Structure formats: C-alpha cells, structure tokens
Amino acid sequence: MDTQTEHAITRDLLDPSRRREAFSRLVKELSKPLYWQIRRLVVAHDAADDVLQNTFLKAWQNIDSFRGDSRLSTWMYRIAINESYSYLNRERLQSVVDFKDLEDTLADSLYSDPWFSGDDAARKLQEAILQLPDKQRLVFNMRYYDEMKYEDMSQLLGTSVGALKASYHLAVKKVQAFITADLYE
C-alpha cells in the first residue's frame, strides 16, 4: 500500500460517515500481505483465514482507538501478529492437554495439507523454521520471504535494528543446523 493511499484511507477511517467504505478499501489493500504474514506463522490455511478475519474484525471494533500516531499498516500488522500469537498460544495449550508438541503437529500437518505444494526441501525448510521461537520465526519470515528492511521491521516490532539483525542471524544458524542434522542422520 503506497503512502498516498494509506493517508487517504486513514483520513476517511477517522470520519464516521466514510468509515465503512474506507474500511473496505483497507481490506482490499492489506488482506494479501497480512494473510501471508499470518499463514507463515500458523501454517494451515483455515487457521490463517480465521486469524485474518479476527484481525479485521478487531481493527473495525477498535478503530476509535487508532489515533494515527503510527502508520495504519503498522497498526494492522501488529493486530495480525498479536492475533496469530494468541491463536498459537491457544493451540499450544491444547497440545499440552493432548500430550503433543505443537511444532511437531504443525510440521506433520504439512504432509497432509492440500494447500501445501512444496517439495521435500521446502517441507524440510518449513520444519526447520517451525523449531524457532515465535518472535524469531516472525523475524526470519519477514526477512527471508518478504525481504523487509530492518528499519521497517524495527518500527513494526518495536525492537532495535541491531537486535533484529542478531535475531535473524541466529535464526539462520538454527535453520541451517536443523537441516544439516537431518542430512547426516
């Protein structure tokens, strides 16, 4: 979403008479990037769909609390990330009850997921990414898949550029170690 469009939507969202129409434009502009950010965290399409709808619903219900201090897209990304984490935490709790490990369950689901088309290497990479802690996984996804600038990530996540670089570097090392261990098993 370019800056001009974002400003126009933000202005209209703050006007109650234009709010609904502006929100529809917001959904059109941000549904794809938010979906892919969520999907890489929660893995399954149905879960991503649910979390994405919750994200927009929550944004709509709390639109009055948006004062324009940060960019609208930043605000939306934060809601999406929080909703994804909430979903993962709920699932993790359920996994504990079921004596399972959520990361293993998600990795196993890649073999039967009709909405996953990757080959063995892609599946192995996803398994490796799933071993990362949630925040490190997010940083890895944003940098590796979206090639997001560290400065933008810093604004979005409220973490320093240095810490993000270190986190990504560590994540790459862990992913490499996981893949190597699997290759030599």
Added chain:
Amino acid sequence: MKTPNHDMENRMENDLLSSQKGQNPFLVPDDYFEHLEERINARIDAAASNTYASPATETKPETPVVPLMVKFRPYLYFAAMLVLIFAGVRTAVNLSQPNNTDPSAVLVSEELLQSDLTAEEFLMGSLNASSVMYYLFEDNE
C-alpha cells in the same frame, strides 16, 4: 579452523536456503481473496447486530453460582492470618521483656491467698504504731 568438510556443509546449507528463497510453498483456495471482503463484512455486521441487539432479544447471562464457603474463604483466611499475627506479636513481646515483677508482691499475694484475711485486714494487721513513727521520722534523722 574450517575444514573442507565444514565448507562443503555450509555450501550445501546455503544452497538449500538460497534455492528456496522467493518460493512460496503455500497455496490458497481459488478466489479466496475475491470473497474475503464479503466474509469480513458479514462478520462485522453480525458482530454489530449482536452488540446492538434489542433488549427483548437479548438473553440475560446466567449469574454464576458461587458456593458460600468459596465466597467467604478470603475473609476466613484474612481473619486466621490476623489471629496468627496477634498471637505471634504477643509471644514475641512476652519473650523479649525481662521478668521485672516485684517478688515481694508475689509473696504478699501468695500469703493473702493462703490466709482468710482481706487485703485491707492484711495491711492493717502488718502495721503497728512503731513502724508508722519510724516511717514518718526516718528522713529527718
């Protein structure tokens, strides 16, 4: 020091990461994004209709029944804690204070207990004229 094996491993790992870069192994159903807006609008409308539902259609949430013991449990804990604190402080004060009771008072009270005299009779009986005179003129001598 890096060995040739180590370099080879790194190259393999980097090859794997770089070969997957920019590839998206996840799929979405056809027309998913085309119908997303409708579904989100439907959810917003549903949430709004729930929020603004007329009082006649609103169902009153059931009041959870809290057992009496559960309700008063915090107060009981608080009262028990107060009693314990009071007993503890009292014991500590008693232990820290030296035994400064006048031993003569104990003797007098024991003597009183063992006799049938009242306190007044006991005092009057212990006094005689010479001891009173001695007490009165003691400092003047």
